[in-house]
Amino acid sequence: MPRIDRLFSVAALTVGLLLGTTAHAETGHATATHAAAAKRKVIIDDDGFALMQAMLVESGDVDVLGLTSVSGDLWANRVTAMDLRGLELAGRSDIPVSAGATFPLVNTEAQTERWEALYGKLTWKGAWMKNWVEPTQQATPPYYGPNDPVTLAWGDPAHKPTGELAANFLIRMVHKYPGEVTIVACGPMTNLALAQRLDPQFASLAKELVYMGGSFNPRQVLDNRSAADFAREFTNSPRREFNIRFDPEAASIVSRAPWRHITVVPADPSTATQQTPELIERLAKVASPDLARLIRSLPTGFPMWDEIAAAVFLDPTLVKQHERLYVDYETQFGPSYGDTLSWREHYQPGLGEQPADVIETVDVPRMEALIERLMARSRKP
């Protein structure tokens, strides 16, 4: 049946499920309308396609208005293709994909190499990564140019991006649904910064921003090789996190924009999570065959950075510890370029930086159970 119908029929159940009520768990047209009204509108802005996107598009509680791609871990053209193909495998090619920024606002690959000569080697450089500094369990991804042709291991997408640029799509959506759109951003913030400078109303017209980015005081929690490898990203630079470090100026623009609410999912809660082979298999088993194929192709050993963002958006009760802090990012081109800046109330400079709910720890078993329930929804007729 058309996907839109399926969406309504499961929405009633899911709203009840996720809101912890049974009031909406009725059937019939009135309920579908009610559920549609209650569905939270989301745009996913990211530098890849993985479990996080699958979680949100499978949730009946959420109306994913679109995906916007951005360069970060990969160049944007590769991410756009992954978004299109990922949505096809999730059976959600009805969701539009808009291509986002290829380059950060100020930062460049060449500038980053000069920075490293002055200030020391970065552990992870995303699309600019050529080699790990030390032997690392995770494979080095292939190195591409920003315009290299894209062929995906998942198969190439049959669908095309909208033709509307990501920043324009973001602006258009918050004007169409003022105060209703949550932006879940899990890559560099280039698109969001461009949107804010294109339209100063952008941030204030959104409902909220939930983003994965920044790093406060993370500690290695899990005792295995992958966890130790990833700890190298923060042990000697506790305030540095890749999404922000790739485009620090964008992150500062976004952090100083007048959002109604900001939720920050920094590196900190991710150190208690890991995309293990066991978890991947557990999720693939319950998913539809197509989505299972995508899930089984995901790299293992990684902290579940983005999935935490989707999870706490879907179910805020997963949050175990959080703190309200003013947050901004360093834009001076020195050793701390891109570092997270935070202040308790009374200490902040008051230059536009916003208070944000910073997530410190989450309930990992319950989060994994949520992801499993969401993946299982992909099998439903």
Place this chain on the structure above:
Amino acid sequence: MPRIDRLFSVAALTVGLLLGTTAHAETGHATATHAAAAKRKVIIDDDGFALMQAMLVESGDVDVLGLTSVSGDLWANRVTAMDLRGLELAGRSDIPVSAGATFPLVNTEAQTERWEALYGKLTWKGAWMKNWVEPTQQATPPYYGPNDPVTLAWGDPAHKPTGELAANFLIRMVHKYPGEVTIVACGPMTNLALAQRLDPQFASLAKELVYMGGSFNPRQVLDNRSAADFAREFTNSPRREFNIRFDPEAASIVSRAPWRHITVVPADPSTATQQTPELIERLAKVASPDLARLIRSLPTGFPMWDEIAAAVFLDPTLVKQHERLYVDYETQFGPSYGDTLSWREHYQPGLGEQPADVIETVDVPRMEALIERLMARSRKP
């Protein structure tokens, strides 16, 4: 009897005690000579006088060549007076005191206020402190100018400083005893940086540098009001520590100088320590009446930053966790001015920054027992 005699008579005992041997625990002239030869030469460079100094001057294992004052928590003229008076109360006015730098190399009080307007309030500003940002259990120290006359609660010293400037004294001593002098530095590094730029041989002629400064990833360990108050210094700025932040350029100069060995005692191990009223009383009880008076005047609730530096110098087995890292400090006048920079091997830029042993945790009960043993020595005839 003259203090120098007492020194020799106890030295034999202490060297045996601290080195864990009995070979030196003999009597007579030969032993005194042997012990004197085995005594480790130390210069204490600091911005105050408290337990740390008392520990080193009471240790028979150590030959304190002199104290050098520097501005930091207090202006240098106040520290010079405290050094002189402190040594009198410890019965060690034979140790020379040299007055050190009044002002940091580049940083100033006015510049720090402009910095705060741009980047947020500092928790502690030392000699430049006028008010706590938030209510704080620790008293705000009186505010003085750099040349205000000094009157001490301990009584004013009868002795005078040497007349030789601290940097010159430091240089002269490492030339007099090449490869033999340990510098224990627990304040801003202005004197050491001046010495290094006055004489490029300075660092390489010292035996080692042991300093309290920097901050890596500290966490609040103790659960009380003072510990929570002090956690405000690092929770939102894990890489900022006052000694370094007062004179970042000096800290970077010193960190890039060619020392034979560097031990860093950052804020990290201090969060498990506290100068409690109980500890103060325990130490005062065993000390000489004069030293007990000084000990009872010390403020309570403070982490024992400097005492850790003296303790791990006196007994390296107190160190529970440490790591060898390359260390430098940020000198760009941005939000991270003065922040600690560190790199594992292979990641460092190689611009002169030195590998250092960074102390992460210490055995606190054994450290307190060591301090107690040392204070008890002040009563010995």
